[in-house]
Amino acid sequence: xxxxxKDLPIQPIIKINGIELIRSFQNNYPNTNPxxxxxxxxxxxxxxxVREELKLLFCVLNVNILSDKAEAFVGxxxxxxxxxxxxxxxxxxxxxxxxxxxxSELERxxxxxxxxxxxxxxxxxxxxxxxxxxxxxxxDLSNLKSK
Numbered sequence: 001x002x003x004x005x006k007d008l009p010i011q012p013i014i015k016i017n018g019i020e021l022i023r024s025f026q027n028n029y030p031n032t033n034p035x036x037x038x039x040x041x042x043x044x045x046x047x048x049x050v051r052e053e054l055k056l057l058f059c060v061l062n063v064n065i066l067s068d069k070a071e072a073f074v075g076x077x078x079x080x081x082x083x084x085x086x087x088x089x090x091x092x093x094x095x096x097x098x099x100x101x102x103x104s105e106l107e108r109x110x111x112x113x114x115x116x117x118x119x120x121x122x123x124x125x126x127x128x129x130x131x132x133x134x135x136x137x138x139x140d141l142s143n144l145k146s147k
Contacts, residue, residue: 008105013086019117022060022078024125029070039068040134046111050100055088057102059110061118065134075131079118083110111141 042063049058064076085091095101102110119136126132 008091008103010087010090012091012106014109015084015086016081016113017056017084018082019121020080020082021121021125022080024075024077024121026075026126026129026131027070027073029067029074029130038130038133040074040131041066041068042134042136043073044115044136046114048100048102048107048110050092052088052092052094052100055085057083057085057088057092057110059083059114061111061114063118063122063136065131067134075126075134077118077122077125079114079121081110081114081117108141115139115141 042065045062047060047062049060050056051058058080060078060080062076062078064073067074091103091106093101115136122131123135126134
C-alpha cells in the first residue's frame with residue numbers, strides 16, 4: 001500500500017517513466033589537491049515542465065559545480081525525470097496566468113526524486129576525475145522552489 005501524502009486532498013497516482021541525462025560537462029583545471037580535500041559547492045535549480053494532454057510532468061534539475069580551487073564552474077549536469085500522473089487534472093491546474101499550479105508537497109516529491117537521481121548520475125559520470133568527490137549533499141529540498 002502506498003504511503004499517503006498528508007497535505008494533498010487527492011492522492012496522486014504517479015509513475016516514473018524515464019530518466020534523461022540532458023547535459024554533463026567538466027572543465028579542465030589543475031588537480032592541485034591529490035589528497036581529496038577540495039571543497040565543492042553546488043548551484044542547484046529545478047524547473048517543472050508539463051504536457052497536460054499526456055498527463056506528464058518533467059522535473060529538470062540543473063547543477064553547476066563550484067570548487068574552492070577554481071574561480072568558475074568546474075562542471076555540471078542537467079537531468080530530467082519524466083513522471084506520468086494518472087489523476088493529473090485532479091492535482092495540477094492551469095491558472096489564470098497560463099501557468100500550471102503544482103501543489104508544493106507534490107513538487108517536493110518530484111524534486112527529491114530528481115535530486116537523488118542526479119546525485120547517482122553525477123557519482124557515475126565524474127568518478128575517477130577531479131570531480132569524483134563532488135557529491136550532492138543530502139538536503140531538505142522543501143525550501144527550494146522550481147521555476
